[in-house]
Amino acid sequence: MNEQSRMNQMPFPPMDNKSGVSSSQDASTSIHTDFERVQESMHSAISMNKTGILDNALNDFSEGYFGLSNENRRILLLTLAREYDLNRKQVRELMKQYLELELPSSGKPVEITHEGEGSLSAFYRIERNLRHSLKPMYEVLFERLNTHPGGLRFLSIMRADILSFLAEENIVSLRALDSYLKEKLITWLSPANLQLHNITWDDPASLLEKIVAYEAVHPISNLLDLKRRLGVGRRCFGYLHPSIPGEPLIFIEVALLKNVAKTIQEVLLDDPPIPECEAACALFYSISSTQPGLSGVNLGKFLIKRVIDLVRRDMPGISIFATLSPIPGYMQWLLSKLAPAEIFNSTFIENLLKPEEESAILDAAKEFTTGKDGMEVIWKLLSSTSYQWINSEKLSLVLSTPLMKLCARYLLQEKKRGKALDSVGNFHLQNGAMIGRINWMADRSENGLKQSAGIMVNYIYEVEHIEENAESYFSMGKIQASDEVKNYLECQEDLQEETKVD
Numbered sequence: 001m002n003e004q005s006r007m008n009q010m011p012f013p014p015m016d017n018k019s020g021v022s023s024s025q026d027a028s029t030s031i032h033t034d035f036e037r038v039q040e041s042m043h044s045a046i047s048m049n050k051t052g053i054l055d056n057a058l059n060d061f062s063e064g065y066f067g068l069s070n071e072n073r074r075i076l077l078l079t080l081a082r083e084y085d086l087n088r089k090q091v092r093e094l095m096k097q098y099l100e101l102e103l104p105s106s107g108k109p110v111e112i113t114h115e116g117e118g119s120l121s122a123f124y125r126i127e128r129n130l131r132h133s134l135k136p137m138y139e140v141l142f143e144r145l146n147t148h149p150g151g152l153r154f155l156s157i158m159r160a161d162i163l164s165f166l167a168e169e170n171i172v173s174l175r176a177l178d179s180y181l182k183e184k185l186i187t188w189l190s191p192a193n194l195q196l197h198n199i200t201w202d203d204p205a206s207l208l209e210k211i212v213a214y215e216a217v218h219p220i221s222n223l224l225d226l227k228r229r230l231g232v233g234r235r236c237f238g239y240l241h242p243s244i245p246g247e248p249l250i251f252i253e254v255a256l257l258k259n260v261a262k263t264i265q266e267v268l269l270d271d272p273p274i275p276e277c278e279a280a281c282a283l284f285y286s287i288s289s290t291q292p293g294l295s296g297v298n299l300g301k302f303l304i305k306r307v308i309d310l311v312r313r314d315m316p317g318i319s320i321f322a323t324l325s326p327i328p329g330y331m332q333w334l335l336s337k338l339a340p341a342e343i344f345n346s347t348f349i350e351n352l353l354k355p356e357e358e359s360a361i362l363d364a365a366k367e368f369t370t371g372k373d374g375m376e377v378i379w380k381l382l383s384s385t386s387y388q389w390i391n392s393e394k395l396s397l398v399l400s401t402p403l404m405k406l407c408a409r410y411l412l413q414e415k416k417r418g419k420a421l422d423s424v425g426n427f428h429l430q431n432g433a434m435i436g437r438i439n440w441m442a443d444r445s446e447n448g449l450k451q452s453a454g455i456m457v458n459y460i461y462e463v464e465h466i467e468e469n470a471e472s473y474f475s476m477g478k479i480q481a482s483d484e485v486k487n488y489l490e491c492q493e494d495l496q497e498e499t500k501v502d
Contacts, residue, residue: 207246249290255267262458
């Protein structure tokens, strides 16, 4: 036996792979194997019918999904969207059969006899088959996960991933998957399936931690702050679902006050609060969703209405229901209007200031910044992250009038597809609220200044007009507002008329 043959037969131990090539290949193989295993369990969860095997497949799929990389989740969801879609060949064949059927004589009702019913049996049969064939195969997976322990939470996480991937690239098949899952979630999360819970300081720590973690509007700074928000003169209500115990899907914070608050400072720092028996207003100052995967599932609409009904029942002395809401899109819109022409390469710049307003702003802003006109000065002041202008009483005063007028225009007139451009505004208006008041320097936090120059808005829920307002907004895009808010708008329209004359 030659030396080479002897070497080939010797049981050499694995080489010490200092380069890492072999271990890298092993890791890659392992990842590929894990993906295939999850894909197989997904297929079994759709195709299997035996209860024991099905439960195991659903467990393997949901557990395996969490172990996948972000890219492999994307590939898996694309596979689900494309390979488990509806059978369009079958749909076309059924449509062809349906169109070939002869309709009963026009205008002549079918006799209620066995013969009359028989003439329609073919229609009923094909219509039934069409309804079945128009359901994608992935509906089976969604339905089975919904009834599986932990399945609803998993579906919410899965949809959050879908939305994340769609934000990166608008893939038609993935968009269809998202739309179908969203419709299912809307059905499963109807108010009849949800429990309204009054969250208090006595609730389990795990639930209170969720409130702190998910508060999205006004962050909770410490335990004392949390205790104040759950204490006397305050309420916090959340929607819970039996499939996701101990975690509100959405929650709303309420302050019981004598009057509608103008600033968030007086709500958060109201210590001590007024006696509850003196309250005449329930102010909704924060509403937060805990599940990104439930985006577009309007749980807030039902939550607000349930809370209004509950407060009216338990506290008949309260007759005013209002919000103190942020205006998250105002600053972005405003800066685009104020920016110098060269910034946006625009040939048209709309004049937003009256001569006396511009003169006052140029004078008050001297020690902070300069510009060729008042609009450029405001643009520079609001673009700066130092927010020095709020420390000057004189400058803040001269800025308030034009910024409040423009805010009224933004809330009432700026629209997208016929609905309010501002996302928070659209939410409350479609729920039946009206714009009651715009408040200057209502939120002096960094986020408040960044979003809307510190301006906040009160939306009013007039119980007797909620449904009427919601209907007119939905059908015609009509926005209801108080005379006070409309007056700001009239001032802005007067300026536009003066500009045209000039």
